[in-house]
Each structure stands twice: as C-alpha cells, then as structure tokens.
Amino acid sequence: MTTSVAVVGAGLVGAGWAIVFARAGYPVRIFDGSDDIRERVRGDIAANLADLEKFGLIDAASPVLERITVHDCLEDAVDGVSYVQESVFETVPVKSEVCAALDAACAPEVIVGSSSSGIPASAFTEELTNRQRFLIAHPVNPPYLVPLVELVPAPWTDPVAVDKTYALMEAVDQTPIRIYREVEGFVLNRLQGALLNEAWALFEEGYASAEDIDKTVSHGLGLRWSFMGPFQTIDLNAPGGVADYAARLAPLYHSVAQDRTAPKPWSDDLISKVEAERREALSKDDLAKRRSWRDRRLMALAAHKAMASQDLGD
Amino acid sequence: MTTSVAVVGAGLVGAGWAIVFARAGYPVRIFDGSDDIRERVRGDIAANLADLEKFGLIDAASPVLERITVHDCLEDAVDGVSYVQESVFETVPVKSEVCAALDAACAPEVIVGSSSSGIPASAFTEELTNRQRFLIAHPVNPPYLVPLVELVPAPWTDPVAVDKTYALMEAVDQTPIRIYREVEGFVLNRLQGALLNEAWALFEEGYASAEDIDKTVSHGLGLRWSFMGPFQTIDLNAPGGVADYAARLAPLYHSVAQDRTAPKPWSDDLISKVEAERREALSKDDLAKRRSWRDRRLMALAAHKAMASQDLGD
Numbered sequence: 001m002t003t004s005v006a007v008v009g010a011g012l013v014g015a016g017w018a019i020v021f022a023r024a025g026y027p028v029r030i031f032d033g034s035d036d037i038r039e040r041v042r043g044d045i046a047a048n049l050a051d052l053e054k055f056g057l058i059d060a061a062s063p064v065l066e067r068i069t070v071h072d073c074l075e076d077a078v079d080g081v082s083y084v085q086e087s088v089f090e091t092v093p094v095k096s097e098v099c100a101a102l103d104a105a106c107a108p109e110v111i112v113g114s115s116s117s118g119i120p121a122s123a124f125t126e127e128l129t130n131r132q133r134f135l136i137a138h139p140v141n142p143p144y145l146v147p148l149v150e151l152v153p154a155p156w157t158d159p160v161a162v163d164k165t166y167a168l169m170e171a172v173d174q175t176p177i178r179i180y181r182e183v184e185g186f187v188l189n190r191l192q193g194a195l196l197n198e199a200w201a202l203f204e205e206g207y208a209s210a211e212d213i214d215k216t217v218s219h220g221l222g223l224r225w226s227f228m229g230p231f232q233t234i235d236l237n238a239p240g241g242v243a244d245y246a247a248r249l250a251p252l253y254h255s256v257a258q259d260r261t262a263p264k265p266w267s268d269d270l271i272s273k274v275e276a277e278r279r280e281a282l283s284k285d286d287l288a289k290r291r292s293w294r295d296r297r298l299m300a301l302a303a304h305k306a307m308a309s310q311d312l313g314d
Numbered sequence: 315m316t317t318s319v320a321v322v323g324a325g326l327v328g329a330g331w332a333i334v335f336a337r338a339g340y341p342v343r344i345f346d347g348s349d350d351i352r353e354r355v356r357g358d359i360a361a362n363l364a365d366l367e368k369f370g371l372i373d374a375a376s377p378v379l380e381r382i383t384v385h386d387c388l389e390d391a392v393d394g395v396s397y398v399q400e401s402v403f404e405t406v407p408v409k410s411e412v413c414a415a416l417d418a419a420c421a422p423e424v425i426v427g428s429s430s431s432g433i434p435a436s437a438f439t440e441e442l443t444n445r446q447r448f449l450i451a452h453p454v455n456p457p458y459l460v461p462l463v464e465l466v467p468a469p470w471t472d473p474v475a476v477d478k479t480y481a482l483m484e485a486v487d488q489t490p491i492r493i494y495r496e497v498e499g500f501v502l503n504r505l506q507g508a509l510l511n512e513a514w515a516l517f518e519e520g521y522a523s524a525e526d527i528d529k530t531v532s533h534g535l536g537l538r539w540s541f542m543g544p545f546q547t548i549d550l551n552a553p554g555g556v557a558d559y560a561a562r563l564a565p566l567y568h569s570v571a572q573d574r575t576a577p578k579p580w581s582d583d584l585i586s587k588v589e590a591e592r593r594e595a596l597s598k599d600d601l602a603k604r605r606s607w608r609d610r611r612l613m614a615l616a617a618h619k620a621m622a623s624q625d626l627g628d
Contacts, residue, residue: 118566140534141551148534175533177526185570187522188530192544193567194512194574195505199544208501212491214543216502219489220454220462222543225536227611229528230506230513235592236605237455243589246580252432253507254579256499260508263571266564275557278549291550296626297541304618312610 004029005168006081008074008098009088010041013115016142017085018045022067023058023144024172030070031077033088038070052144055299074098075105083168085137087115095124103128111161113137113151117189120182121154132158137165138186139174145298147175150186191230197263204270210277227305227314318343319482320395322388322412323402324355327429330456331399332359336381337372337458338486344384345391347402352384366458369613371620388412389419397482399451401429409438417442425475427451427465431503434496435468446472451479452500453488459612461489464500505544511577518584524591541619541628 004027007014021028032038045068049061058064071077078084088098102112108130114121116136125134135157140146149169153162169176179187199213224233231242238245282290318341321328332342346352363375372378385391392398402412416426422444428435430450439448450466463483467476483490493501513527538547545556552559596604
C-alpha cells in the first residue's frame with residue numbers, strides 16, 4: 001500500500017529521509033520552517049540523486065525527484081499522509097513545539113517517527129493528546145546509504161505504531177531494529193561510544209597514534225563488521241561457536257573492562273591532541289570535500305553489498 | 315630486497331601468513347611440529363589460493379604455491395631466512411619452548427615476529443640470548459584478507475627490529491600499526507572487547523535481541539568503519555571536525571560510560587541465551603560452511619576496496 005509520507009524538518013537528515021521514501025515509490029511532502037531550506041532542498045536532493053544514479057543505486061533520478069514536493073506550512077505538508085518523519089533541530093523545546101503542532105494537525109492514526117539521535121520520545125511527547133502515536137525512528141547519516149533505523153518507543157507508545165513503522169521501514173529498504181525501552185544513546189551510539197571511549201583512552205595513555213587506532217578498525221575490525229555484527233563475528237571465531245568463544249575470551253574482555261571502571265571525560269587537552277593529529281591529516285578546509293568522498297565510498301560499498309549479497313548470500 | 319621468510323607453526327594462522335608472504339613474491343619455508351599438518355598444509359593453501367584467484371585477488375595460484383616449501387625440522391625451515399613468523403599454539407610454555415629453539419637456530423640479526431593475539435612477548439622471551447629480536451606481529455584472521463598487523467615490542471625489543479618488521483609488513487601489502495608498549499589485549503582486541511562488552515550488557519538488560527544488536531553494526535556502524543576508523547568517522551560527523559564533535563557528544567559518551575563502572579563477567583546464563591539465539595539462526599553443523607561464506611565475503615570486500623580505493627582514493 002503506497003500512501004504518502006511527510007518529512008518535517010529538511011536539513012541534512014530530513015533531506016536524506018525524503019530520498020529514502022521517494023526512492024521506494026512514496027510521494028514525499030516536505031516542510032521546513034526555514035525559507036532558505038525550503039528553497040534549496042529539492043536542488044540538494046537532485047544532486048544526491050544524480051550520484052545515486054551514477055553508482056547504479058537507483059535507475060533514474062528524475063522520477064524520484066518528481067515524487068518530492070515542498071510545502072509552505074506544516075499543515076499542508078501532512079495533509080493526507082499516513083506517516084510523518086520528524087527531523088527538526090534536536091533540542092527538547094524545538095521537538096516539543098513541532099510535535100505539538102504535528103499532534104494538532106494530524107488525524108490520530110497518523111504515526112510520527114522522530115529522527116532524534118539521543119533525546120528519547122518521552123522527553124517531548126508526554127503532554128500530547130495522541131502521544132501513543134509518537135516514537136523514535138533514529139537513522140544513520142545519510143539514511144539512503146546506511147540503512148539502519150533504531151525504533152524506540154516511549155513508555156506510552158502504542159505497540160501497533162512500532163509494528164507499522166517497522167513494516168514501513170522494511171518496505172522502503174531500511175533495516176529497522178526494535179529497542180524494547182528507552183535507554184540513553186539508544187543502541188547504536190552506545191556501541192559506538194564504547195569503542196570510542198576505549199580509542200580515546202588508548203590514545204591518551206600513549207599506546208598508539210590516532211592514525212594507527214583508526215587503521216585497527218578500517219583495515220581490521222571494520223571489514224567483518226561491514227556485513228556481520230559483533231555476535232555473528234565471534235560466533236565464527238571459535239570452532240564451537242559463540243559459547244566456545246566466550247569460554248576462551250570472556251576472561252580477557254572482563255579484565256580489559258576492569259581498566260575502565262573510572263571513566264574520565266574526554267579532556268580539553270586530549271581533544272586538542274586528537275584534533276591536531278586529524279588536522280595534520282586533513283585540513284579544516286578539506287572537511288566538506290572529504291564528506292563527499294565518504295558518501296561516494298558509501299555508495300560504492302552499498303553497490304558492492306547488494307551484489308555480494310546476491311552472489312554469495314547474507 | 316626479496317629474501318626468504320620462515321613460518322613456524324602452520325595451523326590456520328601460520329598457513330594464512332604463508333599466503334601473505336608468498337603472494338608478495340617471498341620464498342616461504344614452513345615448519346610445524348605435527349606430521350599431519352606438514353602433510354596437508356600445502357593442499358589447504360592451494361584451496362585458498364584457488365579462491366583468491368577466482369576473486370581476482372591474485373593473478374595465478376600456482377606460482378604462489380611454488381614459493382612455499384615445507385620442512386621436517388625447525389632448523390631447516392629457518393635456514394637462510396631474514397624473518398620468522400612464529401604462529402604456534404598460544405600458551406606461554408609452547409611459545410617459550412619454540413622461541414628458545416628459534417633463538418638457538420637463527421643468526422642474531424634474524425627477526426622473529428609472534429602471531430600472539432594476547433600474550434605479550436615479555437612473557438616468553440625474557441630469558442633468551444637474543445631477546446631484542448623478538449616482538450609481537452599479531453594478525454587478524456585470515457591475514458591475507460584482513461591486512462591489519464599489530465606490532466608490539468617487549469621492553470627489550472630493539473626498535474630497529476620493529477622498524478624492519480614494519481617495512482616488511484608494508485612490502486607484503488599488510489597494514490602494520492605500532493603499539494608503543496605492551497598492553498593487555500593490544501589495541502584491536504581492546505576495541506573489539508569494549509564494543510562486545512556493551513553489546514552483551516545491552517542484551518542482558520533486555521534492550522534488544524542479539525540479532526538486532528548485530529544489525530546495528532552490520533547495517534549501521536560497520537559500513538563507515540570498513541574504510542574509516544573511529545576518529546576519522548567522527549571527524550566528519552560534525553561541521554567543524556573532531557573537536558566540534560567532541561564538544562557536542564563527549565558528555566553523552568561520558569554518561570554512557572558511567573553506566574559501566576562495575577563490569578560483570580559474561581555469566582553462564584547470559585552466554586547460554588546468546589548461544590541459543592545464535593544456534594537458532596545458524597545450526598552448529600553449519601558453522602564451518604558459514605566460515606567459508608565469511609571468507610568469500612571478505613574476498614569480495616577486498617576486491618571492492620581495492621577498486622574503490624583506486625577509483626575514489628583512500
């Protein structure tokens with residue numbers, strides 16, 4: 001069933017979501033409070049679609065772009081849609097205001113997924129009339145190249161809203177996961193944070209350069225992790241599977257964790273040192289160019305994964 | 315300068331190393347204490363080389379195989395080599411015995427790199443005559459598909475031995491990193507362990523299924539990490555680079571770390587639950603087949619990375 005969806009807040013994240021839905025055939029209705037963003041968002045999207053076409057990730061850019069319309073007010077944008085992806089600036093006051101407006105403008109059965117990367121839905125939906133329709137649908141950036149979406153209900157979210165959003169995300173070729181209850185950082189940023197905290201600590205203690213710590217992932221751990229998760233990986237790393245692996249290595253990992261029972265914040269001095277090492281490798285002026293490079297590498301990887309998955313299975 | 319190298323201990327890891335060196339044009343002299351392994355190792359290697367040829371990762375299997383010889387005693391294997399990759403069973407007594415034999419058999423200028431994944435070189439080289447020539451050169455499995463090699467000196471390792479091993483690893487297309495002093499788990503397993511510990515804890519606390527935690531990496535974090543490390547990744551995740559990112563997110567990651575100041579060992583009950591979920595997804599009988607699938611996916615990924623790096627840069 002193809003109904004239309006609304007994207008409210010059309011910065012980088014919202015524009016990325018518009019591509020996800022339109023690529024899958026859904027009419028997408030965009031609203032953003034900024035005149036400037038409303039004016040340029042279709043042009044920005046067109047540039048991204050051209051790249052996707054070049055990498056063979058979509059057949060043609062123009063039919064996708066044609067499904068995307070931009071509207072001057074929120075009420076227009078949500079007219080007739082069955083799902084709203086809220087992607088406004090991530091502060092409690094901004095989310096609260098926009099979600100109240102959405103709650104007033106949308107029929108009760110319309111579901112609202114928030115792109116919030118850290119603030120849980122309970123922090124900005126508690127007082128709403130139809131608060132049961134709100135949940136977190138946290139993407140990775142850009143969502144049309146990195147498919148994971150974390151679905152996180154507030155305590156009052158209707159399980160049916162979660163199920164429907166899960167089905168919608170699968171229908172638009174994303175990879176939804178269910179987080180059963182709210183937790184700070186959700187799952188993705190907690191896993192990333194655990195690895196980052198260890199990386200910063202190893203750098204601070206002088207065990208290796210930031211560049212070499214980076215290589216440990218980009219030429220080591222990250223290769224398997226690009227198609228297998230951490231449990232799947234260790235399940236194949238001992239003859240008898242994950243329990244066999246745990247019997248061999250759990251003591252090492254427990255011991256390593258014991259070194260980190262008094263976590264320090266990343267200090268200003270530490271941040272300056274990492275910043276200095278990064279700026280030597282990549283000047284500030286080249287950051288934007290490097291971001292485009294990353295997106296092209298992600299496009300090439302997405303094309304590779306689709307082919308490998310077809311040839312070799314998942 | 316192409317001299318020959320010896321691989322001592324020719325299980326999975328040693329056989330993988332033989333491919334790395336022979337692929338790069340080095341004559342490789344293998345010794346293993348087991349008659350059985352000495353008898354079948356070239357056949358096992360031939361099968362791996364056939365796969366590599368199929369994926370376009372080597373031009374032809376036979377010249378690589380021809381560079382590999384198997385020897386009946388350790389002294390024969392190390393005759394005339396400039397480097398030994400020690401890959402015997404990972405216990406202190408076994409490593410100690412083999413390294414003493416290597417120290418007696420090799421001229422003082424021959425360097426010995428140990429494949430040890432966790433035991434530091436200081437634990438099994440302290441009493442040796444030429445202990446300055448020993449260091450850790452820890453690969454990822456299989457080393458001919460995952461290029462990272464951790465170089466870890468003991469306190470008495472000659473810095474020149476580290477430099478020469480670094481140059482050798484680059485010459486054979488591996489990606490060496492320098493760890494400045496010994497640390498439990500080195501860098502790779504500490505980073506993996508940090509993420510694993512958080513993954514096990516999130517599963518134990520009922521936030522998500524193991525399958526969904528896996529997807530968070532295989533369809534999320536792991537994509538960027540297959541070509542960028544953790545610092546490089548966050549350097550592009552805020553407009554102003556890594557310092558800007560830290561200003562925004564360091565408090566979140568510090569707060570998340572505060573939840574893990576009393577790390578528990580992975581309990582038997584927890585391990586059973588993860589094992590049960592994995593065995594439902596993949597039966598024990600299919601583990602070996604799945605390992606071959608993983609290696610084929612790694613081969614396809616290596617071919618993809620080589621092409622992307624040529625087309626789009628690193």
